[in-house]
Amino acid sequence: MADEAAPVMIDIRGVRKVYPSSAGDVVALNGIDLTVRKGDIYGIIGMSGAGKSTLIRCVNRLDAPTEGSIHIGGQNILTMDQKALLAMRRSVAMIFQQFNLLMQRTVLRNVTFPLEISGLPRARAVARAKELLDIVGLAEKAPAYPAQLSGGQKQRVAIARALATDPQVLLSDEATSALDPMTTQSILALLEDINRRLGITIVIITHEMSVIRQICTRVAIIDNGAIAEEGSVREVFTAPRTAAARRLFRGDREEIPPGARCMRLVFNDTNLHEPVVANMILACGVPVGILSGNMQTVGGQRRGQLLIQLPADAALAEKALAYLRTQDVIVEEVEPLDSGAAG
């Protein structure tokens, strides 16, 4: 995991992207500031259309920002000439939702492709490709064609291909969104392994909270073309500060009974085993209903949450709340789901 003192790998400042259209300009990105440090697995999450794909495509200049600056490893990539741009792209690899393998090339020749275009002699390219296929666990598929592979295998080939040129950064654009949950787990584990073993900085674009929770060290929530919230995954998950962040968590949340006053209690590793609710009932003599409870692993730490319903009597409810606030847990009020509002 990267620490705060690690050198800055990607520095995005004031990036705007405007698509002119006949119906007026469409602002896809509206002043993005973002810092990714070396060794980070940086997650960028947002709803469809929030601008996250546009943002990651600006990082390797598949799209050019309208305004702002992007530095990778200290170099301004927006002012680079064509030759420097092509060289930069060799150190910033990318994987995609649809894998984008060359269908008329074998698995081996897909992996040698980036080496071929960078002018490496064929024999060395083949040796390197075999090494990489070994890393992703597909050595025996070298002579197969992509059409003969499963989705997860295709993404493994795409990862091997992305690693061929020894990149410093790996951009992942919804790389697990076309895969089933089991395969997603194995691809995420592979990415984490690559980050740890090879020290490659990874930027992940996703709309799935579970992806962020499972492997990211930091997260930025993008909403309407702007960063709504940014921080370590643990921070943001435990105490989301913005409506956009809470809206993304809504998928994790149960419906609450209409008219009820509900609270969410969030526990961490140290107080997970405290019988906080039982103690409260004993101490205050206030009965509460438990609506739901779960436990997840976030950024390597366990995090539990309980959804409780306070009694209808306001005085009793306040008594219970007053007690809970003295305890070492996060207590927050849960607003009812506003029905029909699209996230």
Add this chain to the structure above:
Amino acid sequence: MTLERLGSLLLSGLWETLYMTCASTAFAYLLGLPLGVLLVVTRRGHILANPALQSGLGVVVNVLRSVPFLILMIAVIPITRFVMGTTIGSGATVMPLVIAAFPYVARTVESSLLEVDYGVIEAAQAMGASRLQIIRKVILPEATPGLVNGAAIATTNILGYSAMAGAIGGGGLGALAINYGYYRYKTDVLLAAIAVLVLLVQCVQHLGTWVACLVDHRLK
């Protein structure tokens, strides 16, 4: 007419037809393949986006394609005389055939290349491939099965056009059918020439389909 005479007429006609078709197809691809590539890569949002050039090329192709072949053959006689030195015979027919066929070839190539998923092109861009590398190593190889299929169709079309060229002094099986079958009422020659043409088209088409299948690795 003796069978031997008919046989030798058909053989020389077949040879001329093959010569005209192969030479014309080769030259038509020499012009049409790069043009087809340009028609694709100059599209809006593509790797060499140039919408003005794209629509300009499109207009040229459409104009050439809308001229009926018989008219085109006559219209290009001065060019044919200038380039080939003569306007009759199989060699001279190659000129109008190429002019008629290359815009068609360009469109065939264009539609094959458009079948290549743009995501793959973006992946190559993201790997630092230059535009020329993307054309040579991504777009053309990925489109190979479609290109082969298109080539078979283009070849059979050119074969048909070459037969039409028999009407104004070209050679080959078409000329044989017109000169003997039509002008001299020798129906047997006419039918034999048609039979050979049908066989030829069948062979080319089957060969094309077979090769296209052989080089396509998306299905197996």
